[in-house]
Amino acid sequence: MKNFDEFSKPEEYISPMDKHFRSVLRKWAAKEVMPFRRKYDEDWKTHHLIEPAFDKLMGNKGVGIQKALFPPELGGWGIGQSDYAFTVACTLAEEVGRADTAMAVAFMVTYWPLTTILVDPHVNWRLAKEFAPMFCDTEKAVFAANAMTEPQGGADIENMEILGGKTVRTTARLNGDEWVINGHKLWPTNTGGVAKLFVVPCTTKLGSHDPNDFALIFVPADAKGVTQGGPYEKAGMAADKNGDIWFEDVRVPSWYRAHGPGMDAQVFREIIPWGLVGSMGFVCGAMLNLYEILYDFVSTKTYNNQPLKENDAIAGIIGRIAGDIDICRILTYEGARMGDRRNKPYGYPIYSDEVVGKLRNLKDFVSDRAVDIFGKAMDILGTYGADREYDIEKHWRDIKIIQLWMGGKQLCQMEAARYFFNCKTL
Amino acid sequence: MNKTLDELFVYPKELVDEESKRVIHLVRQWADKEIISKRQEYRENYEKLFIDKSKTLNLTIGLQRLILPEEHGGFSWNKPANAPSIVSILTEIGRADAAIGVVSAVKYTIFAAITMAPNLDKALCNALAPVYCAEELKTLSLILPSMGNVGQNTPLFLGRSIRATVEPEGDGYAVNGKDLRPINSGAIADLFCVVCADKTDKPCIALVPGDDVNVVRGRTLLETGLNASSNADVSFNNVKIPKSYVISRKGVVEEIYTWLNLLLGGVSVGTGMNFFEMVGDWSETRTIKGGYMMKENPLCASVLADVADEVFTSRLLLYGLAQIISKPNDWGQNCSQMVYSISQIIGSKIQQNVIRAINRGLELMGSAGYSKEWHVEKHWRDVKTIQSYLCGVGAEAPVKMDTARFFYDCKEI
Numbered sequence: 001m002k003n004f005d006e007f008s009k010p011e012e013y014i015s016p017m018d019k020h021f022r023s024v025l026r027k028w029a030a031k032e033v034m035p036f037r038r039k040y041d042e043d044w045k046t047h048h049l050i051e052p053a054f055d056k057l058m059g060n061k062g063v064g065i066q067k068a069l070f071p072p073e074l075g076g077w078g079i080g081q082s083d084y085a086f087t088v089a090c091t092l093a094e095e096v097g098r099a100d101t102a103m104a105v106a107f108m109v110t111y112w113p114l115t116t117i118l119v120d121p122h123v124n125w126r127l128a129k130e131f132a133p134m135f136c137d138t139e140k141a142v143f144a145a146n147a148m149t150e151p152q153g154g155a156d157i158e159n160m161e162i163l164g165g166k167t168v169r170t171t172a173r174l175n176g177d178e179w180v181i182n183g184h185k186l187w188p189t190n191t192g193g194v195a196k197l198f199v200v201p202c203t204t205k206l207g208s209h210d211p212n213d214f215a216l217i218f219v220p221a222d223a224k225g226v227t228q229g230g231p232y233e234k235a236g237m238a239a240d241k242n243g244d245i246w247f248e249d250v251r252v253p254s255w256y257r258a259h260g261p262g263m264d265a266q267v268f269r270e271i272i273p274w275g276l277v278g279s280m281g282f283v284c285g286a287m288l289n290l291y292e293i294l295y296d297f298v299s300t301k302t303y304n305n306q307p308l309k310e311n312d313a314i315a316g317i318i319g320r321i322a323g324d325i326d327i328c329r330i331l332t333y334e335g336a337r338m339g340d341r342r343n344k345p346y347g348y349p350i351y352s353d354e355v356v357g358k359l360r361n362l363k364d365f366v367s368d369r370a371v372d373i374f375g376k377a378m379d380i381l382g383t384y385g386a387d388r389e390y391d392i393e394k395h396w397r398d399i400k401i402i403q404l405w406m407g408g409k410q411l412c413q414m415e416a417a418r419y420f421f422n423c424k425t426l
Numbered sequence: 427m428n429k430t431l432d433e434l435f436v437y438p439k440e441l442v443d444e445e446s447k448r449v450i451h452l453v454r455q456w457a458d459k460e461i462i463s464k465r466q467e468y469r470e471n472y473e474k475l476f477i478d479k480s481k482t483l484n485l486t487i488g489l490q491r492l493i494l495p496e497e498h499g500g501f502s503w504n505k506p507a508n509a510p511s512i513v514s515i516l517t518e519i520g521r522a523d524a525a526i527g528v529v530s531a532v533k534y535t536i537f538a539a540i541t542m543a544p545n546l547d548k549a550l551c552n553a554l555a556p557v558y559c560a561e562e563l564k565t566l567s568l569i570l571p572s573m574g575n576v577g578q579n580t581p582l583f584l585g586r587s588i589r590a591t592v593e594p595e596g597d598g599y600a601v602n603g604k605d606l607r608p609i610n611s612g613a614i615a616d617l618f619c620v621v622c623a624d625k626t627d628k629p630c631i632a633l634v635p636g637d638d639v640n641v642v643r644g645r646t647l648l649e650t651g652l653n654a655s656s657n658a659d660v661s662f663n664n665v666k667i668p669k670s671y672v673i674s675r676k677g678v679v680e681e682i683y684t685w686l687n688l689l690l691g692g693v694s695v696g697t698g699m700n701f702f703e704m705v706g707d708w709s710e711t712r713t714i715k716g717g718y719m720m721k722e723n724p725l726c727a728s729v730l731a732d733v734a735d736e737v738f739t740s741r742l743l744l745y746g747l748a749q750i751i752s753k754p755n756d757w758g759q760n761c762s763q764m765v766y767s768i769s770q771i772i773g774s775k776i777q778q779n780v781i782r783a784i785n786r787g788l789e790l791m792g793s794a795g796y797s798k799e800w801h802v803e804k805h806w807r808d809v810k811t812i813q814s815y816l817c818g819v820g821a822e823a824p825v826k827m828d829t830a831r832f833f834y835d836c837k838e839i
Contacts, residue, residue: 038648149793187793235796235803242793302574303820304585313823313839371785378650378814379821383572383607385814386650393650397807400788401796409789410725 004288007326009333013340014091015084021091024063029099032056037100038388044238045231050103051141054239057096058107058141065092067136069111069118074128075136080118086339089274090281090332097285101398102239104282109189109240110135110144113199115274116216116258116267120343126255127218134196145195146271147185147219147245165265166209170202170247172217174254179217181225181250192231192241196221199258200247201268211265216258225250236397269351272406273339276359279402280332283370286395287325293391294318294377297384308380317380321373328366335362357419364412367403374399431699435738437745438510441752446511449501453515456483457522462700465801468523476654480526481563489515489530491559493537495546498555504541506760510748513692517744520696524808525654527693532610533566535685536619539631539678542685542760550670554633558617567608567615567636568686569660571629571679573819581623583679584831585824585839590662592622592632598669601632601662605644609686609815613646613658620662621679622672630674631682632667640665650814651807677761684760687773688751690812691744697805698737698780704802705733705787708794720790729786736783740776747772767832774825777813784809 015021032053043049056062068088070076079085089108096104114131117124135142150169170183181200185191188198198219205213219226229244258264298309298318308314338355341347348354374396378385386393403409414426432439442450460479461468468475484490493512494500503512512534520527537559540550558564574580574587581588590603601622608618618634618641634641644659709721709730720726747769750757758764784806788795795802818824830836 041648232793233798235798235807237796242797300576301819302576302578302587303823304582305574305579305587307576308573308820311820311823313826314820317821317823375781375785375810376821378810379817380819381814382817382819382821383570383609383815385817386652386811388648388650396810397650400785400806401793404789404792404796408792410729413725 004291007288007291007329009329010337013087013333013337015082015088017084017088018091021088022095025057025092025095028057028063029095033099033103037394038391040100040102040238041236041388041394042238044233044241047239047241050239054103054107054141055139057103058110059139060137061139065107066110066142067132068092069114070128070132070136071118071123074132076118076132080115080123081120083340083343085119086274086277086336087333090277090284090336093278093281094285094288094332097282098289099285100239101282101286101395101402102237104285105189105237105278105402106143106194106240107141108278108282109146110142112271112274112278113144113146113197113216113218115271116199117218119270122259122263122267122270124258127258131197131218142197143190143195144197144199145188145190147188147191147198147200149185149187151184151186165201165203165211165214166207168201168203168214169206170200171206172200172202172204172215172257174204175251177254178251179215179254179257181217181219181247181252183247185245185247187232187242188245189240189242191228191245192243193228194241195228198226198245212261214265214268215261216264216268217252218256218258219247219250219252223250223252235400236394237401266351269356270349273350273355273359275406276363277332277336277339279363279406280328280335280366283367283399283402284325284329284332286399287328287370287373290374290377290392290395291322291325294321294380297381297390314380317376321376324369324373328369331362331366335359353419357415360407360412360415361420363406364409364416367399368409370399371403431703434734435699435702435741437741438749441510441745441749442514443511446503446508446514450511450514450518452487453483453489453518454521456487457518461522469798469801469804472654476523476525477563479523480529483519483526483530484563485561490533490563491555493534493541494555494559495541495551498551498559500541500555500559504538504546505543506754507752509688509751510745513688513744513748516689516692517696517699517741520693521700522696523654524693524697524805524812525652527696528610528652528690528808528812529565529655531686531689531693532568534689535682536566536568536617536633538685539619539673539681542681545675545681547670547673550633550673553668553670554617564616565611565614566617566619567611567660568682569603569606569608569618569620570682570686570818571621572607581627581629583621583629585827586818588621588623588629590620590622590632591624592630592672593625595664595666599632599667599672601634601665601667603660603662605659605661607659608657610652610655610657612660613643613656615660618660618662619682621682624674628674629679630672631678633671633673634662634665634667638665649811651804651809651811677759677766680761680763680766684751684766684769687769687816688744688747690816691740691747691773691776694777694780694809694812695737695740695744697809698740698783701784701787701802701805702733702737704800705730705791708791708800726790729790732786733783736779736786740779740783743772743776743779763832767828770825770828773816774822777809777816781806781809781813
């Protein structure tokens with residue numbers, strides 16, 4: 001094998017833009033991230049080192065990638081209307097994730113709330129026009145956040161299938177032509193003072209499980225009544241800030257609601273597949289980088305005075321690691337393709353049980369394998385495994401949260417069981 | 427929780443005598459009072475408090491002298507029969523802070539090679555104990571064989587490269603080795619114990635005072651966990667040591683591994699027990715599906731069961747190994763292939779179990795498990811670091827080779 005690009009991906013599914021995106025992002029990563037990433041852990045609070053790299057990735061003086069989802073007529077690249085939207089997302093997640101999964105998360109989560117208004121067939125042109133300048137006309141990185149998780153029930157909010165939003169405590173009350181929002185959100189990516197724009201999943205009727213009472217409302221971070229706490233200090237993922245957000249009588253125009261009764265619940269279910277495919281892309285990127293590092297290590301270090309890779313027992317372990325990377329990448333692109341089939345006659349809607357159940361299952365599998373092989377790779381490196389200079393331990397710390405987020409393993413298992421076994425009460 | 431940890435994670439209590447139980451109880455009180463009940467303060471002032479709490483443990487309680495003979499002011503826990511008590515101490519320390527546990531485990535491992543019956547080396551003990559086990563906190567560091575570099579054949583210890591050498595020079599020995607990676611405390615150690623090859627390529631251990639000018643330390647490493655132990659690469663540039671500082675009796679390196687597997691196992695089991703406490707509390711205060719207490723959900727309960735199961739079986743395995751070490755007349759000396767191999771199997775299994783327990787529990791705790799605020803992520807990083815260090819090189823492969831040699835009489839591997 002010549003290099004890590006030869007890990008399998010279904011070439012016939014790949015976007016015509018794939019090579020170009022990879023080339024641009026790989027250059028950015030090599031110049032802006034790889035030389036500095038070992039210092040990112042200490043930069044978790046201020047982002048003095050991290051912010052310039054984000055600007056070069058997202059802002060117009062650099063790659064300008066934060067505008068990718070917006071339609072061309074609003075200054076974007078039109079990826080939201082592309083037949084390859086999920087596959088491109090996967091490529092971006094992988095390339096940035098190879099350098100730093102936290103950066104990949106932070107920049108791709110900016111797209112996440114915007115998918116509800118920018119991706120066919122649910123483009124909300126009025127809101128798209130409203131927010132396009134914020135993202136398309138700036139040299140700085142601008143972040144958005146999906147202010148989803150609540151303190152009392154964690155990712156219960158994602159369990160729409162069973163709970164229908166009844167556990168949501170953040171409320172939205174229509175007052176004249178404004179929504180008045182009150183509530184507390186905990187831990188969303190790009191909080192801790194980072195995001196300029198939130199989408200806030202909330203309820204118009206506390207305790208209701210009627211999807212018509214579930215609302216997605218856009219809230220600019222500088223709106224009166226929005227308070228953001230500082231970032232949490234975490235085991236890893238320094239480039240992704242997480243904190244608390246409080247909404248206290250926050251008022252936004254009534255048309256800042258994404259779509260309206262019923263459709264908001266549907267597009268909320270639609271963002272789940274985006275998060276799942278993105279998650280798989282992040283860990284695939286990290287796994288590709290693991291392979292690069294591990295290849296060098298097992299070729300230059302010895303056991304029994306033989307290169308590690310030439311010892312049959314160690315070869316058995318590293319062979320399994322590479323095999324898992326290959327399989328996970330195939331599954332990841334298959335997952336992306338499920339998303340891109342959404343508008344095709346042979347596809348399913350991305351809010352459907354089929355797509356959500358299968359993608360939860362794939363994400364669960366891929367992130368489990370990633371946690372396992374990174375742990376194993378650290379052990380291959382032995383006394384060097386925990387050393388930050390070898391970069392694998394950072395990925396090990398970073399990718400653990402990918403396994404845990406979006407409802408964690410258990411919600412993935414439940415959604416898979418519901419779909420594959422037609423469970424009724426889980 | 428209406429049961430104590432020892433009622434839940436049972437172990438053969440008869441292996442620990444009443445006097446030892448009192449010392450163990452004292453260490454548990456230290457853990458609860460000094461660290462566990464003050465986790466936030468401990469985290470925020472970690473570097474300073476790590477030293478303060480280590481001093482309380484080692485100097486005030488006196489554990490620095492735990493396995494010294496009585497004539498050196500020690501507790502006289504220098505007999506194999508004390509193995510279950512020693513590992514109990516490490517479990518209690520590991521429950522509070524794995525980094526203090528690892529530093530303690532390494533110190534006891536090194537001194538076990540010097541003081542443990544029937545190999546008590548009185549001369550060496552006389553030379554070292556007053557310096558390294560007196561009224562000042564001293565740190566010991568251990569350098570084991572691990573991996574080599576392509577193009578440089580090295581003497582081997584069961585496949586692992588020995589990258590330090592010891593050769594007679596004058597009336598003593600000279601130690602050499604470049605960029606060696608200790609298990610702990612390379613940046614600050616007062617005394618190194620390094621596995622060396624002698625001029626016939628046979629493995630032995632050398633004790634190297636850290637204040638020798640020919641000991642060159644690299645910069646302090648940033649590692650996944652155990653950072654308070656301040657590790658760094660070390661080079662020995664023809665460091666002269668007295669003749670008595672080299673221990674070359676047959677099987678001494680196996681002894682080192684045997685004790686290290688036991689004692690680091692104790693640290694990780696203790697860490698796992700504290701993780702169990704934390705995840706147990708968590709599961710009683712969080713709800714899922716809009717109202718169920720987390721632990722009452724069957725799927726979450728099965729994850730919680732995995733956590734308990736891994737820690738529970740690890741503790742039993744740990745005391746199984748301690749019992750084997752404690753009865754050389756029944757099982758053979760610590761340096762025997764049998765005891766060494768069993769220690770490798772159990773030591774490796776315990777680390778795997780505990781890291782699995784923590785990984786599983788983190789699945790339930792989600793972002794709280796990942797946040798430093800809840801303190802569990804430190805346990806996760808610390809145990810992973812112990813596991814990788816104990817592997818040495820090539821993940822589980824060297825331990826598998828040790829196991830296969832013992833069970834199948836392999837000759838060529």
